[in-house]
Amino acid sequence: MKALIKFLRKPIASSIVAILLGFLVAAVVLAVAGYDPLGSFGALFSGALGRPKYIANVIIKATPILLTGVGVAFAFQTGLFNIGAEGQYILGTILTSIVGVMVDLPPVLEIPLLICCGIFGGALLGAFIGFLKAKFGIHEVITSIMTNWIMLYLCNFVVMSDTFHKENSTSALPINTSGYTTILYNWKKSDAGIEFLNGIPWLKEVLLKTDLNIGFIVGILVAIFAGWLLSRTKLGYELRAVGYNRDAARFSGINVDRSIILCMVISGAFCGLAGSLNITGISPHAITQLAAQEGYGFNGLSVAFIAGCSTVGCIPSSLLFAGLIYGGMSVQQVMGAPSDIINIMIGTIVFFIALPGITNALADWIERRHKEPDPNEVPVAKDGTPLPKREA
Amino acid sequence: MDSIILLIGITLMYSTPLIFGALGGVISERSGVTNIGIEGMMVIGAVAGASASYFTNNPWIAFLVAGICGGLVALLHAIASVSFAADQTVSGVAINLLAPGLALFLCRYFFDGAAMSPIVEKMPKVFGDSWMAGTVYSNLNVNVTTIIALLLTIATWFVLYRTKWGLRVRAVGEHPAAADTLGIDVYKVRYVCVILSGVFAGFGGASMTIGIISQFTQTAISGHGFIAMAAVIFGKWTPFGAYGACLLFGGTQALTVLLGGGSFPIPSQILAMLPYAMTIIVLVLFVGRSVAPKADGVPYIKGSR
Structure with missing residues (x-):
């Protein structure tokens, strides 16, 4: 007990x-x-973990929401509510897509370039939101919500533009294959690769039937980095100080405006990175026309909150979230439950x-119920003075 | 002239659901409870309104049912944020996750697995359905929910600024501890305000599904609650300010519809950004710093210092 x-x-x-x-x-x-609840949960679990392929897909689905979650958690710890993760994610995908189509370098250069483009996109939008908050006092929630929609339409504009539109489709041109971050993309489709994989069925299933990519590893590193930045560096201390008490932070010589902008830049960078990794890692490796928000930003909020806004905590919480979402699809297929x-x-x-x-409260309740009466305990009045022992 | 009338008509139509949602936000935040969950409450109102109209064939009852259902969802937010001193942002986000799931679940349950309801009875128009039919003036024959939104705005303003109860709400939102020492029951005031905000948001959802379109679809409410939330801040937490913000937003949206219809040289996707960009521009140029009610978002724990 x-x-x-x-x-x-x-x-x-x-x-x-x-x-x-x-x-x-x-x-x-x-x-x-x-x-049937039990049957439904059974379908949920086997849909998320039942086969190697499913597990790989859960990891793939967890990648973007891990990063947007880290972005949201980072901002939240410094007192900002980044509901604009969605827009920052989208701008990350747009810039990655544009540069990925236009530039074709060897993979060692192309991949870092594209990742930087995504980070830049998210950071740029974050900077815009932070700037408006710092200089004009405009609530980050308004600008975030507005930029989410502006980015959605910007994405549709790029998709449908003459330069980037892929004919007879609702998506843009895919990026050059040199930018793919899918694990062993060329090798796994070569004869040698397939021959090797035939010997290891689970690995074959994971590699050939999914777009397993480096994203989640990057995500883990970023989550740890963000946690380190917040708790172990002077910069992180300043950012959190601004979040706790803006006036006290200003009084102690911290440049509050700069901190707000910087925090949104970093938070946005994580979200843009999420977008970049989704484009480089997952087919169709292109942006597509969006009818509504895809929810990467909003799911990032949930991931961050389930993790209690700890950036490292976002790792398990994004896996849980992705598992529920991905496994949930089979609840409908197997059980017919929505x-x-x-x-x-x-x-x-x-x-x-x-x-x-x-x-x-639960712990207190259990403790009270199971507490052994202590014979040596002196009864205490409300103000702390000991009461005379009652005679039996 | 014709296009101006058309513009006014579409503006009023688009802004109506937003106004309800924004009024809900105003009343909740004035009492010191941030309500991110407006979106979720609107979705519940939307599905409840459409379903109730389907089963009763009476849109007025359906409108009320939508309000009640919105209020019930808001009760969850109130329990979390008032009684349990929860983080109101997190609780609001939870409502936004929960409510659309619940709405679709209910929709599929009521309508044999379909993600949308059948066409249902709508709220009437102000001057009856056949007034000036076929002319451009019929655009001014707005849905009755538009008028309800205006009346509700006036009523909210009156209650907040001209009644004892409104003074209490504002006191609780600014300085709950001071209000408490005067014998105001902070928890009760906040409960009432949060539940009312859900009722208003529920009306807003219904004004979409049984006022504008006449069915519930998955995308009937997509982001309206968030726009409404922005309108609350834009309107500096006052009923008329929020009303104006919603009109401005609805107006620019109407403008994009009108411009998009003709042979206008700007691509439609860029045009679609206009309402959102306009909001930011107006904020930067004219409105500036907005100051929230002092205790907004801060849970009140009795006796704490």
């Missing part, structure tokens, strides 16, 4: 309890709607994560 109480007092406990509650609520909703149940589940998880006191 003591171990349980101790566990409940740890910060990670609230995430785990929230996840369990998310499953519970989803089970209730499914049962009320007349579907896959929207996954969104209900994720929403519930985030909702319970928002309630910080819930696990502590």
